[in-house]
Amino acid sequence: MNLERLKPHLPWITLALLVVIVSLIDPNFLNPASMLSLAADIVPLFIMALGITFAIYIGGIDLSAQSMANMVTVVATVLLTSMGAWVAVFCVLLGGLFGAFSGFVTTRFYVPSFISTLAVGGVAFSVAQWLSGQRSVSMNAAERDALFGWMISKTAGVPHELMIAAVLLLVCWFIERRTVVGRNLKAIGAGELAAVASGISVARYKTIAFALSGALAALAGLLFAVKLSGGAPSVANGFLLPAIVAVLVGGTPLTGGVGGVVNTMIGTLIVAVIRASMLYLEINATQQQMFFGLILIAAIALTIDRAKLKIVK
Amino acid sequence: MYEMQKIEKRFPGVHALKAVDFQVKRGEIVGLVGENGAGKSTLMKVIYGAYAPDDGKILKDGRQVRFDSPIAALKAGIGMVFQEQSLILNLSVMENIFLGNEAQFSRAGLIDWRAMADAARQQLKKVKLDIDPARKTSSLSFAQRQLVELAKVLTLEERVEGDLVILLDEPTSVLSREEVELLFGIIRELTKRASFIFVSHRMDEVLSISDRIYVMKDGAVVDVVEKGKASIEDIQHKMVGRAVDKEYYRERRRKPYDHSKVLVELDSVSLPGRVRDISFKLHAGEVLCLVGAEGSGREGIIRAIYGMITPTSGSVKIRDRHLPQVSPRAAAGAGVGYVPRERKVEGIVSGMSVFENMTLSQQSRFSKGGILNLAAERALARDWIGKLSIKASSELADCGNLSGGNQQKVVLSKWRSGGSDIMLLDHPTRGLDIGAKEDVYEMVRDMCDDGVGIVLVADTFEEAIGLAHTIIVVKDGRMRKRFDCGEGTAPTPYELLHHMA
Known part of the structure; x- marks a missing residue:
């Protein structure tokens, strides 16, 4: 079996190897309760990564996800009292709108997505600072428990966050595999020029990809706010790098067209195991980003489809 | 001085060069003509080192050579003046002339611009171009740029041992009548410095400047015509005259x-x-x-x-x-259905299956409320795979792995199945083998009948x-x-x- 044939299977092989290695170092790792809580902890990151998957799937990138989540923690906290449960809908729409704006800038003005999303992320971050007055804001605990408490409770020992993650994965998988949107995103990622020549309105579907990414980043932010019972313009900082790592090590290359949301689930689990092992190996939390930076570089180098890239700047 | 013996080159599905013999003598201008797809560009690419031949020998100055890259060919004294000019427009003329060879003017990492300008003037003199070497290239006329390009290639004279061979690919396509005459005068004079291979579809020009003309057709050299021994008509008949x-x-x-x-x-x-x-x-x-x-x-x-x-x-x-x-x-x-020239880039999406490619342009017919009906899509694809006898393992096969002819059938059925x-x-039929071409012709007639x-x-x-x-x-x-x-x-x-x- 050659490397090309092996490539699609590398993500889960990596995951399996990592689990074996970590459980050899620390047998407690395999304890079901600790595994469940490990998985639940990573759910906001997973939701963010799900969104970024759509942006990367078409060959773009979404660097605004982290700022979007930051903004939503603040927006959700500030508006919880006045809007009630509708705040969730509002936040997701807001995220989708910001994402769609990135898409509009990218497709209309031919601004590469890494710049348009970086800029829109800057706007989102600033909105968060302005709304929060640069302080942490907290939710009314009673309101939160009444409206969103279910998100972070458990049924038969299984955290509801995991169920949320599972439902979102299913929805995203359905969009990717069974809808016109998903088909067109794949066509754009795998062969944009052929998509154009087939009469697909590429700009529209690219915008949809970024809107999906924004909406999911907003959901991640909402879950954060509920977990922390409040928000701040910086709570989600440090999530962007691992989220992108999760997408790439999962097997969706920066060049797009292959991989998808199921890959991102595997990638997120890889990130979770790496994080957990860093704890066991007593690596300081402040040093984690160094590792994720290095892993990101390795993952990009391994997964990128060089046939599609003529020039890199 | 430069000689090719029995050069062979194959691409998947195409025999691009068939036992090509080709020779350039010192100081000679050799013409190369042929229809699109006759193998001219492949031959040129082999000459300037962009392709390595699959078989055959290349001799330069009596020694056998093998080039893995255009740089290797340059080092052996084989230069190319590109049809789409390769000058960088926002650099000065001298920077372009010595692009990649600035080291000779550098002292402690800094470039001695005056020395470079002097050297550039020397090169420009060879092509009789009297301009300031510090001028921005974008301010030159097309004809002047062509000459700068030629001067750039002529720097090889000082840089490499042995005789020069310079390829000119459609050098006159953007020039006026007078500019062409000027260029030809310069080229004739330069034959004491180098030999030239002249590629053009303007038959009168090829005849007027070449000492010998190679006529290519279907990947083979079908004739070599000496100067003055043939008319435009003769050569054109040789280029196209297959018994149809x-x-x-x-x-x-x-x-x-x-x-x-x-x-x-x-x-x-x-x-x-x-x-x-x-x-x-x-x-x-x-x-x-x-x-x-x-x-x-x-x-x-x-x-x-x-x-x-x-x-x-x-x-x-x-x-x-x-x-x-x-x-x-x-x-x-x-x-309206569009079958683009660049089949692999615009025609099919490689990485997507045959059925996904076929319904790409007609997803609204196979979806309700944005949700695709995969079963119906696959049935359609199976139907057309049968109708056009497309060779694919199934409708799920990756379209990128099909042969060119079968890819083209997928593109055609994409439109025809949608009623275009x-x-x-x-x-x-570009890049298809004979059988696949005939299939396409058959489909053209079928479509007309419909x-x-x-x-x-x-x-x-x-x-x-x-x-x-x-x-x-x-x-x-x-x-x-x-x-x-x-x-x-x-x-x-x-x-x-x-x-x-």
Whole structure:
């Protein structure tokens, strides 16, 4: 079996190897309760990564996800009292709108997505600072428990966050595999020029990809706010790098067209195991980003489809 | 001095060079002519090192050589002046001349600009160009840029041992009559410094400057003509004169088309660039072929019908109506299908399956509320795989792994299965082997029988003549001549060449 044939299977092989290695170092790792809580902890990151998957799937990138989540923690906290449960809908729409704006800038003005999303992320971050007055804001605990408490409770020992993650994965998988949107995103990622020549309105579907990414980043932010019972313009900082790592090590290359949301689930689990092992190996939390930076570089180098890239700047 | 012996080159499905022998003597100007697809560009790429031959020997100055890259060829004294000029416009003339070879002027990492300017003046003198070497290249005329490019290649004289061979690829295509004369004068004078290989589709120029002319056809050298021993006509007959098998193009199946049913009407259409004043009507059952040289504007005309280019003036009507907007989506929705020249880039999406490719342009027919009906899509694909005998393991096979001919069938069935009855075929047989070509010709006839109108840009003259009801010759963006190919009134390849060159 050659490397090309092996490539699609590398993500889960990596995951399996990592689990074996970590459980050899620390047998407690395999304890079901600790595994469940490990998985639940990573759910906001997973939701963010799900969104970024759509942006990367078409060959773009979404660097605004982290700022979007930051903004939503603040927006959700500030508006919880006045809007009630509708705040969730509002936040997701807001995220989708910001994402769609990135898409509009990218497709209309031919601004590469890494710049348009970086800029829109800057706007989102600033909105968060302005709304929060640069302080942490907290939710009314009673309101939160009444409206969103279910998100972070458990049924038969299984955290509801995991169920949320599972439902979102299913929805995203359905969009990717069974809808016109998903088909067109794949066509754009795998062969944009052929998509154009087939009469697909590429700009529209690219915008949809970024809107999906924004909406999911907003959901991640909402879950954060509920977990922390409040928000701040910086709570989600440090999530962007691992989220992108999760997408790439999962097997969706920066060049797009292959991989998808199921890959991102595997990638997120890889990130979770790496994080957990860093704890066991007593690596300081402040040093984690160094590792994720290095892993990101390795993952990009391994997964990128060089046939599609003529020039890199 | 430079010699190729029995050079072979194959690409998947194509035998591009067949035992080519080629020779350049010191101080000689050698012409190289052939139709599109005859193997000229492949041969050139082998000469300047972009392709390594599969078999055969290359001798330079009596020694056998093998180039893995254009740089290796440069080091052996083989330079190339590109058709699309390779100068970097925002650099100065001297920076361009010594691009990549600045080291000789650098002292402690800093460039001695005065020394470079002096050296550049020396090079410019060789091509009789009296300009300030510090000038921005973008401020030069095309003819001047051509000469700078030549001067750049001539720096090889000081840099490498042995004799120089310089390839000129269509060097006159953007020059005026006087500029061409000037260039030829310079080239003739430079033959004491180098030998030249001159590639052009302008037959009179090739004849006037070359000492010997190699004529290529179907990947082989079919004749070598000495200076003064041949006329333009002789050479053109050799370039195109294959005995054409009537059955090959299914000519017996060419039936009169329906004059009463106009599918596409172009009225004085002008496009950004050089295309001006194009008018024609495409009828049901008609094959209308656009013939012209590379860059004459044929592709632009097709793309304008498909809504990829917005005309600057004039009108494009589909079935007597203007489209609501100029876009491929609107055109596809109106029943226009586009089979692009770059099959692997624009035709198919490799990485997607056969069925996904086939329904790419017609997803609304296979979805409800945005949700796809995979079973129906796959059934359609199986149906067309059977109809066109597409060789694929199943409808789930990756389209990128199919052979060129089968990929083309997928592209054609994408449009035909969606009911498109206006087909735009841009080089539909490019890079296909004979059998696959015949399949495409068969499909062209089938489509005409179904009342489809076809605009075709053919790969060769024979193909155009063999398939078309109507031939329009396009030159420099304008319609030059129209032929109706009824019984006995079809033009000969020579006539076509005469009107386009």
